[in-house]
Amino acid sequence: MAEQDGLESMCRRRGFLWQSSEIYGGEAGFYDYGHLGTKLLENWKKEWKDFFLGLDENYHLINTPNIYPHRVLDASGHVDHFSDVMVRCERCGASFRGDHLVEEEIGENAEWMGKEEIEEKISELELSCPECGGTFSEPKDFNMMFKVSLGPTGEKSGFLRPETAQGTYINFRREFRALRKQMPMGLATIGSAFRNEISPRQGLYRMREFLQAELQIFFLPDKHEEVFKEKFEVIKDKKIRIKRADWKDTKEVELCELEGLAPFYLFHLGKIYEFYLDVMELDPEEIRVRELSEDEKAFYNKIHFDIEMDFDTLGGWKEVSGLHYRGNYDLKQHQKESNATLSVPTEEGKKIPHVIELSFGVDRNIWSLLDSGYHSNDRDWLDLPSKLAPRQAAVFPLVRKDGLPEKSREVFKKLEKDFRVTWEKSGSIGKRYARNDEVGTRYCLTVDYDTIEDNTLTIRDIERKEQIRVSIEEMNDVLSDLIEGKKGFEDYL
Template sequence: MADREELESVCKRRGFVWQSSEIYGGEAGFYDYGHLGAKLKDNWERSWKEYFLSLGDHYHMIYTPNILPYRVLESSGHVDHFSDILITCKRCGNSHRGDHLLEDITGESAEWMNKDELSDHILEHDVKCPDCGGDLDEPEDFNMMFEVDVGPKGDRKGFLRPETAQGSYMNFPREYRALRKKMPMGLATIGSAFRNEISPRQGVYRLREFRQAELQIFFVPGKHDSVFEARYQELEKKNIKLLRSDWEEQKEVSLDELDDLPVFYRYHLAKIYEFYSEVMELPHDEFRLRELSEEEKAFYNRIHFDVEVHMESLGGWKEVAGLHYRGDHDLGQHQKGSGQKMSIPIDGERLIPHVIELSFGVDRNIWSILDKGYRTGDRDCMKISGSLAPYKVAVFPLVRKDGILDRSIEVYEALKSKFSTFWDKSGSIGKRYARQDEIGTPYCITVDYDTLEDDTVTVREIESTEQIRIPISELSETIESLIKKEKGFSS
């Protein structure tokens, strides 16, 4: 429930997120996180790691470089396929995708063609500009990857990685041995990825440099399924909301109704759903899992669901994550390209493991928290899960006299080593509550005259604005159990 402009204004004013290199006018597709945004992002990434690494006994983080050698992305298919061939009209100057122009005439797929082949076919079919009928110029390559020159002579070509996943694929053989051949094995990573988007828009939704949190899970279907099956038991009656490619509209179904999907896929689908509802605490009717149709999904993805969040500020359902069953495509490509064995021995033969990929756009997820959290009206308020909120608690003196100020500093000092805590004495008490409401601090503690008598303080909750009074000695554990949801807030 957030108007784009209002939300962007709060983000800039309070310190969440804004355009990068601002003082020089900015550059499209690059954003900075301020002090609150950085805390929120760090908290999200920490929660992501805790949650998803715990899904398997052998799921671990790894970190790999942002720059990849040319050959890696040649093998992965990005050099050929992560690019478009653009053809510009000589008369009206509009650019079109070359393969689409040809497909419109022939009705056959032209995506596989390179520049020269496309050029020949365009001539052969005498294709004209669809906008004005003018003659077309020679095709030009537009690759979405940023090319970099490596080494002193700059003669070694590389790219800024367009996705973080390749690092996990390439490290499969090494980690398979280091982790002592345990399967299913998961290699997760969080880091930057780079895509030279033609026209980045919609704030942090489409960036040229962005963060991904990805988990690649390696296993051999039919061989390692029992591990997934055991974990799946507890979930099979669970309801999740989704939209399948052949359904008219989304609906809530229990997992065991999705019996055309393999159990290992269903298990992770359900866990992703749970992450959005329980960790990110998004309202159930504001996010969904949507299956991509055959036309929409890439050829190597056997099953593909996206997580979509309904974001008012971005005008509707927007993709924030995906779950892809990629078969043996990725390891197969690297085995071919590197000449190294990516297979493992299974019952006397060598098999290339399959991959399911959990892929999250960090910036998009952060934005979805802000979009879903921000409410205006009588009171401007950012409702963020306690575990993600930049500050967990704020401490105020009710008035700045009679020793109350000093007492509030003592309370603040006692809490700040345990929680991200804010202390504020400026303005009226209501103003201070309002400031914390706007940045999503779930609890505000006020030191008042009663505190001087009996060492109790009030704790106010962001959503209801209700207060409870508790002894200072119980403050720390009370706040902790409130944030962890071990205990509900009631006065």
């Protein structure tokens, strides 16, 4: 796809992102963010935190390590369930999931089977390679987690976390006390997760190291129903584009029309949707909510909707975030394995809180901004929300003589403290506009001969390519009104 090449090339040339370790040939599944990409990433994180921590005064951010000891991920089920038994055909070299082969033969679920069971079944059923009929080698465990050894002897082992969520669950007890036992309680964290993907592909979409932004909300479904009901009441008429598991098509419906979903779920679903429309400023046509079918869902998820984005560069609808009602599976597991009490007292006795998880693949969300914002028809330009754009404004002298560079430098200094802004003088004025169009600089300010006369300058809008003239005194206020969305550019024309 030509469009995709253009975007990827721009990302490399201008400093957004590129393959990691590139001077050594690169390594699949790892990306580096350059100076512009990192700004975009940091801005996204800030807006995400402001938005989701703002949903309730008892939602907070925590930070946890990338490495967990073996026991944590044993308890979470990742050691057992995050791995597959792979068998390999000795003749043609094709690999298969052992449990799938057995399932096909016996017609019942074989996911529980370990290496030994699979090997037994394969010889018992005399299974052979579906591709060529060859015999299978000994089954091997393939775990998607990266194992690391701890300490000088290497006797202790741990894993790079495959998701940030576990760090939140194992801190539930401590934070519940620290926050004086208030529920619902939300713990958010933004951090790296690691999965040893068999074939990482499609750029930022599937990586071996990636960023997650997650918010885990702990609550008791019957006890806190009213709290969420009240919150949901405010947004219940909002429309979302959604496809339920048993629907054929995506439909636009009001949140309150969705059946079988409790307010705690609908409230957060509505808010996630709002985040995509209002903060990331994506078109309603580009995003949808999709309910996963029974066999797509993880076993511990009671309700699971994904938010999907229609990517030009990735060939269609792909998951960018999810809302998972995990029941009390996680805390129950950790209570059992750690012997720590993770229940809370209620009138009806001790109860283990339930969790609803808001989970965002940060890199995917960054890519969705670039994918959706990149235009490459008559000119190349990037349409980013001004709050997220790495550069909000750029300042130029119209020509490099008669004191205009010096004057523009003063303007730059005055803007620098309030905005993300650059100053440049090289090339022609048109070239500078073009350069800034490409990286999504929302507003370009040009100092010309009138500036010397009357202290006004022009502000050009990236989308309209039109200019307004404002005084240097007012320019900071005008820009901040534009960036905050208090006024539109057309209001000044």
